[in-house]
Each structure stands twice: as structure tokens, then as C-alpha cells.
Amino acid sequence: MRFVGIDVVIPAHDEQELLPWCLDSLAECADATPVPVTVTVVLDSCTDSSADVALGRARIVRTDVRNVGAARAVGFDSLPRPASTPQVGQRWYATTDADSRVPRTWLVDQLARALDGADVVAGLVEVTDWSGWDPATRVRYLEGYQAGSDHRHIHGANIGISARAYRSLGGFEPLPVHEDVRLVHRAEEAGLAIAWSTAAPVTTSARRHSRTPGGFAGHLALTELEDTRSEVTP
Numbered sequence: 001m002r003f004v005g006i007d008v009v010i011p012a013h014d015e016q017e018l019l020p021w022c023l024d025s026l027a028e029c030a031d032a033t034p035v036p037v038t039v040t041v042v043l044d045s046c047t048d049s050s051a052d053v054a055l056g057r058a059r060i061v062r063t064d065v066r067n068v069g070a071a072r073a074v075g076f077d078s079l080p081r082p083a084s085t086p087q088v089g090q091r092w093y094a095t096t097d098a099d100s101r102v103p104r105t106w107l108v109d110q111l112a113r114a115l116d117g118a119d120v121v122a123g124l125v126e127v128t129d130w131s132g133w134d135p136a137t138r139v140r141y142l143e144g145y146q147a148g149s150d151h152r153h154i155h156g157a158n159i160g161i162s163a164r165a166y167r168s169l170g171g172f173e174p175l176p177v178h179e180d181v182r183l184v185h186r187a188e189e190a191g192l193a194i195a196w197s198t199a200a201p202v203t204t205s206a207r208r209h210s211r212t213p214g215g216f217a218g219h220l221a222l223t224e225l226e227d228t229r230s231e232v233t234p
Contacts, residue, residue, distance in 0.1 A: 009075035069179030123158035
């Protein structure tokens, strides 16, 4: 099966500050990718200037669900559904977050995994700016983050899936958190081939205030709380 194009969906809720960072990286990534790349930004209940940032740089879809799982689904549901045959080829889907920056080889790596037989690619994330967090929190997080080839991390900021597999699974569920985990677990249950990639980690924000309850910022906050508890435990 050959792939004739890639669709990238980014949910965004009031992301005017970090969305340019994300879109700049995707433009560089698209330049390095051998097939056409279309980027869709899903503006979910935005009250800031995120729309102005995305205008002219991506397809824009608007929704007011205030739910990251539903917003991702809205983005993919807005895409055309071309025929997928060996003669026509098929499309590859990818998703990341508005506060994240993808590496130049992000989609090239996903396509390579797909051509090797993967239906889904689950990649890693990394943090480069830990300002605002205690150094002990950074150390504890890195100690607990398995970044080897046997990792089983699932991040909405770094997922790829064939359009055919995505449609067969029914897409993202309208969950306020862990919609990414549910999609990959459903793919595993369906017997689809999962590639656990380490090749192109996505740089994500370590901001303290998450746009989604229980998101990455929430995970870091729990890590910090564990540090605090360990300090007071006799």
C-alpha cells in the first residue's frame, strides 16, 4: 500500500502563544515529507487570537465542545474520505498538540513505519524547558520515563494512524482526557500493528496550567506532589 498524503489534526483551546511554535515546526516537517501534508487546526471554544495565528497556515475548523477527544474527532471527521485501494493509495493521519513542536523527520519516520506494516505509530515526547518546576520534579519525571524501544507511552502529541485503521476503529472518543490512550488500546484489541517509535520525539510544553484536566501538566503536578510527600515522609 502506498500513501498519497498526510493529514495532521491539532486541537487548540486559547493557544495563541504556543500555536505559532507548533505550526512553524509542522511547516518545516511538511517540507521534508515526500507526500503532500495538510494541517487542520480545530479551534475549540477559543476566546483569544488562535484563529488569527492559524489563518493562512492551516485549515480551520471551529467547535465549542471544550473536550480534547471530541475536538480531535471533529478535525478528522472534517476531512474528505477518498477511496483507499492499492491503485489509488491511502492517506495517513497524524495528530499533535498546539503546545508542541514536532521534529523535521516526524512524518518521514511515521511513513517509514507504515510502509513496514504499522497501522499505528505511538511516539515519545520530551521537555526542553523546565522553568517553573523544581529540579527534583524534572529528575523524578525523567527517571520514570521509559524512552527505550520497549516503551509503551501514548501521547496525543505524537500519534500516527492510517486513515483506514482510524475509520475502522471509529475514531477518537469524546473524552476530556486519555482519548489518545483509548484509541491505541482499541487498536491493540483489534489486532492492529502498533509501532512504538523512539525515532522522532515531539517537544512539548511543561507549562503548569493544562488546557485539559489531567493532561501532561497534571501529570507533572502529581510528580511534584510525590516529591513533596517524599520529603516529609519520616
